[in-house]
Amino acid sequence: MTAAQADLQIDRPMVADGAALWRIARDSEALDLNSSYSYLLWCRDFAATSAVARDERGEPVGFVTGYVRPDRPGTLLVWQVAVDSAHRGRGLAAALLDGLALRTAAERGLTAVETTITPGNTASERLFTSFAERHGARVEREVLFDAGQFPDGPHDPEVLYRIGPLSLTPSA
Structure with a gap:
């Protein structure tokens, strides 16, 4: 943890954090914004596979949401990562x-991480490729959903990043 992160606490999200996570996602201007209801449910049902960073007042300033894939119990699918604009550039997303x-x-018993990234999202590409490097893993990429599969208008393809096998140690 860097000095800039020292005043932050990382823990599991709570239902009470759902509205703040929705606002952080909305304000990111990069994520597909889900309904506020979905962030409340995520904080309730997937808290064990998600994380929130809190400032000195206990307010959420960043989050990562994920779930363990039912057909691959050693794989964590990372759904969204977002950091409040006032806290960006400090390595918080990586932490x-x-x-x-x-x-x-x-x-x-996690052995792999998956996520999807739209082409041109260089911040996410850097975040996940550096994650793979830190944990001695390779990265495989393939288009998971092409643009034509989205029914709600123009959408970039979603490229699946499969990262593993992971070497995770507490010092990482």
Whole structure:
């Protein structure tokens, strides 16, 4: 953890955090914004596979949401990662992702991480390729959903990043 992260606490989200996560996602201007209801449900039903960063007042300033794939119990699918604009550029997204991966590995035997990234999202590409490097894993990429599969208008394809096998240790 860097000095800029020292005043932050990373833990599991609570239902009370759902509205803040929705606002952080909305304000990111990069994520597909889900309904506010979905963030409330996510904080309730997937708290064990998600993480939130809190400032000194306990307010959420960043999050990563994920779930363990039912057909691949050693794989964590990372759904969204977002950091409040006032806290960007400090390595918080990487700290959230590392912390969640370590916790999930300890609790569920995590061996791989998956996520989808739209072409041109260089911040996410850097986040996940550097995650793979830190944990001695390779990255495989393939289009998971092409643009034509989205029924609600123009949407970039979603490229699946499969990262593994992971070498996760508490010092990571």
